[in-house]
Amino acid sequence: MGPAGETTNMEIDLSLKLDAQLQKTQQQTQDHQELGEFSVEGKRKAEEAIEEDKSLDNNSLSAETMKTEELSVLQMEMDRMNQENKALRKAIEQTMKDYYDLQMKFAVAQQNVQTKDDPRTFLSLTGTSDCPNQDQNKSPRFLKINHHQTVLSSTSQKNDCTAEGRGHDQLGLSLTLQSNTGQLKEDDDIRNVETKEDGTAFTPLHSKIQRTGSVGGGNITNHVSTSTPPNRKARVSVRARCETATMNDGCQWRKYGQKTAKGNPCPRAYFRCTVAPGCPVRKQVQRCLEDMSILITTYEGTHNHPLPVGATAMASTASSEASFMLLDSSNPLSTDGTLLSSNFNRTYQFPYHNIPHMTNPISTSYASNLINIHPNIDPFKGLVLDLTNNANDSADARQFGINNATSSTQQLMGYSWMRNKPFLPSNYIGNNSNNIGGGMMGGPKGEGNKSLAENVSAIVASDPKFRVSVAAAISSLINKESQTTSTSHPPPRDGESGGSSSSSKNWILESLSPSGKPAQNSTR
């Protein structure tokens, strides 16, 4: 039996002691209440006696005085009992409060133990790997979660890792949720065809799948058609700067098609998960037209297998996103499958003070700015994680990564991942995964005019611990929401008994290794 078992025993012991204490306190209260009843009874009897005495001798002054004194004594006794009752009630309330506090602390402690034991949980809100003195388990960052303007939790702790040349001794990792409750116009056309940020029409996958009933083999068809209610198929879009053809998300993918979508010369590649046979999860990968460095990856479906170690949130968020989308009571999506038109927008802001990568003056001067990550829950796209831009852009442009784009040509010339290959949209995705030399951070010198957004995005893309931190924060948030709502609305999903439900914790934002190559690439 490991630490977990000990903590379990501790919980039991704690509960027993608290229960005993509670019982004792309650017993005392009951006794006092009985005493109170007795005193009332005594008072009644005394009054009867007084009446009797009155009837016997109404003119006896001495007896009357005695009885009056007796009454006052009884009255005082009653008052004392009442005060004791109040005190005991307060004691019970305090005990209950302490009990719940201890329960909460125990839950947190237990979660930490599981975090250490479970290699799939990358809850590391520590800084970068460049700090040698850093103890990942002892230096959690400031994590503040604002949800609908309500602070759900906040902890702050000093960080030992100090970025060179900067006065900050603490990385403030602030996870802010903003709920945009602005209503979109009800428009059936929007429901049928969603317009993607790159201007291409994007028909929801699930509608096709459910209509055609012949997607990728019968097993998949059955899974989709029987397990997922209409319009609810989990869907996660991730926008991230990525130099490789696909994002390394820990899962194995097999490319089964490629299509040039209308409005975007960059072809859209179609992948299916090959970790387990019959896994229905698909993903689409396409470069953003406005900013070729942005890779739009759309995941759809729920893994029917435990995710491999290192599988990302993007690959596994199907369940999380579904929970988020279907279970969040504040989510404007109704639970009866009707799509509402509200735009559910949230912004995760990360003041990133303590980044050793940010050594150039431009980056440093903006070091206190916030990095905005937009998990934009769109009724038609599902969850959209935008890991591309900074807080200085306008909302829309920030979401779509437009502001950074100068022109396509400039973009292509500006990114190292394009340098070894001419711009050939038709074979763009899927062919260039092996000729990536050096990431954005390790790219050629003389990029002083590179925008802040690119620097920040590069940090997000190149700093694995920051990605993990972001992922953990978002994951915990989504899990929290799922838990708070799951009791009333259990997720209507199947095929995720081991994999997706548990794997919803495993968020790793798309990453490049510092060398600019993914640790694992599904394409070759």
Added chain:
DNA sequence: CGAATTTGACCAGCGC
């Protein structure tokens, strides 16, 4: 040589 990728063909939905 087996596995993965490429790519043209095919299918279904949707709008006109």
Added chain:
DNA sequence: GCGCTGGTCAAATTCG
């Protein structure tokens, strides 16, 4: 009904 589009299939090709 026809054309357009997105998504998938499967034979051909490439790669390790």
